[in-house]
Amino acid sequence: MNDIDSSTPAFLRNKYAIAGIGETTYRRGSNETTRNLATWAMGNALDDAGLDASDVDGMLSYTGNDSTSSPMVAGDLGIRLNFYMDCLGGGSSTEALVGIAIGVIEAGMCKTVAIFRSMNGFSQVRIGGTGARAAAPITGDALHGRTYGWSSAGQWFAPTFMRHMYDYGTTPEQVASVKVAHSKHASNNPKAYYRKRVTVDDVVSSRIVCKPLHLLDCCVETDNATCIIVTTTERARDMRQRMVQIRSVVGRCSKPRIDMHYQHGPISRVAGYYAKEILWPNAGVGPDEIDITGSYDAFTFTAMLQLEEYGFCKKGEGGEYVSSGIIELGGARPNNTSGGHLCEGYTHGMSMVIENVRQLRHEADDSCPVDSEGRRTHTYDYREGGCRQVQKAELTANLGWATPATTSAMVLQKGW
């Protein structure tokens, strides 16, 4: 991506901001409803932004039939809505809903939108489709999938991952470096569910779940809710936090034939191939200018494939890129500095946006000392248990993943 055309119409570039972020803890066994978790996370986001219930008049959420709805959360928090919508979806949703929030505010439908995702992903509805869902009658489109024991995310994506190894010589050890990097980051994140640092050998010697995936190539399952608040930059200036602006969004950009995307190859190509043609021109910057990435790590492979496809390295060189040290704290462009879905917790993407907002505020919530004004004094010492703030954090890119065939993405910038 050497030819970014920054003269391209900017499509509301920097006109909107993420003014608030909130999350629950990342746990297994929450013993709470998703409604309670959502209320908790949204309350934190309102506090973070310095907003009252009357300051929010729009709400968006996404669900895999495992969440609560906007009317419940709005009612609980005393928010009267001028707009809301709850939509189906998983890992490609956060950035797409940010785009929708911008659109509805731009259309004059509301002024400030709270976007949430709430899930008991460990103790209630597990993403792999286990329990009662695994035994339910197979009908309709699923006749061509579940019938063959092809029903979980890892099983669905395995042909893409395997073919990338075949096409480009990508090795299990290279890809394992993603987990190694994210585990280092998580060791400096007191909120993370898994904070233990692991080695490449730990990953490739863990049991095989579905080749090419070892257990440690797969993300964690947790119970949690997350929330972000989107409003205009103009309004955000009066709010509590340092400014983080939205330069560009892409929502659920897809490969051809998403009914059964393997019909259209190359199958080692993922949807970022198409999405990058929207993301970078609209942002007016390219991969070289990005300081931090948030490449979706449902699996080690998904983070690698998207970094490659969005142009952070040449196509086929993703294995070398993720094993080079670049993606680690202290490297040139760290990925998922919170530990991501592999280590921090599983939120269907929103926690990766929250982390990048914190990075751009220069307020990563690590173990560095807090001064009398409540600001962290970052040491930039990335040893275990230390700092995770990136020193030069001015531009971030979130690369969301639903399947090999669908992606969302967003470029954020430091605005203070």
Added chain:
Amino acid sequence: MSVMVNGDYLGMPLAIEDVDSENLAYFRSCAEGVFRLQRGRKSGLLRYPPTTACPWTRDREYDWVEVEGRGTVHSYGEVHHAIQPAFRAFTPYLVLLVDLDTQKGVPSEDEALRVIANLVTPEGTLAPPDVVASVGIGTRVRMVFTPVGDGIAIPNWTVDESAIQPARPWRYPE
């Protein structure tokens, strides 16, 4: 709406509703031992899996056409941790993505009829571990049908004994 066809595969209930004419025709043909796909009238192109229109022309008119069930493994997943209880007794099992010989690279070089199914024995039962370990990208396979009920059989893949096989199909490094 009601269920028109019921099947039972490895203890898993399969059901096709009466309104689901595409799947009814597809699986009924499999039950007859013939693999048929929809061919769009305008494009003359086959498509998989069953859909409601031609992805190249938007044409909703089509004919069911017999297609030879032979092809090459394009990629695969090898499941060691089964999610569905029905598959736990059969791990590791292979989910094969197979390029049919028919219409490969048509209408563009990136396209093919890529059919998902398991690796099975010639008799149609999930393949044992030694056979699983012998198959990879490049293996030549042929289709067999596993009957699971009246009016429904499941297409599956078995190693094509009559084909010239690659000396070493590509496998995930052990």
